[in-house]
Amino acid sequence: MSLIPEMQWLVGVLLTRSSRTLDSHSGLVTHCTFAPCRLGLRHIGLIQVNVLYFMADKEADVHEIDEADVNYQPPAQKSLQEIQELDKDDESLNKYKKALLGSGxxxxxxxxxxxxxxxxxxxxxxxPGPITMDLTGDLEALKKENFxxxxxxxxxxxxxxxxxKEIVSGLKYVHHTYRKGIRVDKxxxxxxxxxPRPEEHEFLTPVEEAPKGMLVRGCYHIKSYFTDDDKTDHLSWEWNLNIKKEWNE
Known part of the structure; x- marks a missing residue:
């Protein structure tokens, strides 16, 4: 489950509280809001920082992750202990810190x-059954499996x-879809x-519809990435998706 907007705000406050001066070239200031937008046929949730900030779509195959071509630098990451020590007398902030970080x-x-x-x-x-892939094992084997x-x-x-261990901000899931070697979607x-917490987090995307029709049936190769604002590659993997007329065709 993703954080509620107030918790997202808390993260922004905690990570920028000690550094109020942001890059003047970025055109960003400190207050965070959230707004939905539409890219092609897909919904993308964009974090907009106080003013509408238009991200240019940049086609890049170096790591195959599209990034905004801007000078914005994320605020310096604070350790979990530093965040827990901040503003101990602020009751409302402590409430959100407890919700975000847990009680212990x-x-x-x-x-x-x-x-x-x-x-x-x-x-x-x-x-007819669960469609799931284990990402803790042999990722090379996934390239040979067909879902x-x-x-x-x-x-x-x-x-x-x-x-x-530490709070991570700006997590994003990216996947690029290829057919016969040509990228057809992102x-x-x-x-x-x-x-951090002992239990797993879950993130669920909006509802989508699988392609339909004779021309779009077949095998698609997908390259997936789980990254964040700092462009950390938490995990990259590849897998195959077959669109069929019937489940057991």
């Missing part, structure tokens, strides 16, 4: 990464992940900001 420390293997993506599920009520969707069905993508989903 999270015990975790020190060698574990801060963000662990554990699995991806295609949620489809019409499917099936019946044409025209409605589905959603669910990402399961854990945050182990999707960018703003996942949000999350704090």
């Amino acid at each position: 420390p999270v015990e975790i293997d020190p060698s574990a990464p801060n963000v662990q993506v554990t699995r991806l599920t295609l949620v489809c009520n019409a499917a 099936v969707l019946k044409e025209g069905v409605e589905y959603r993508v669910k990402i399961h992940f854990k945050v182990n 999707d960018v989903y703003m996942v949000g900001s999350y704090g």
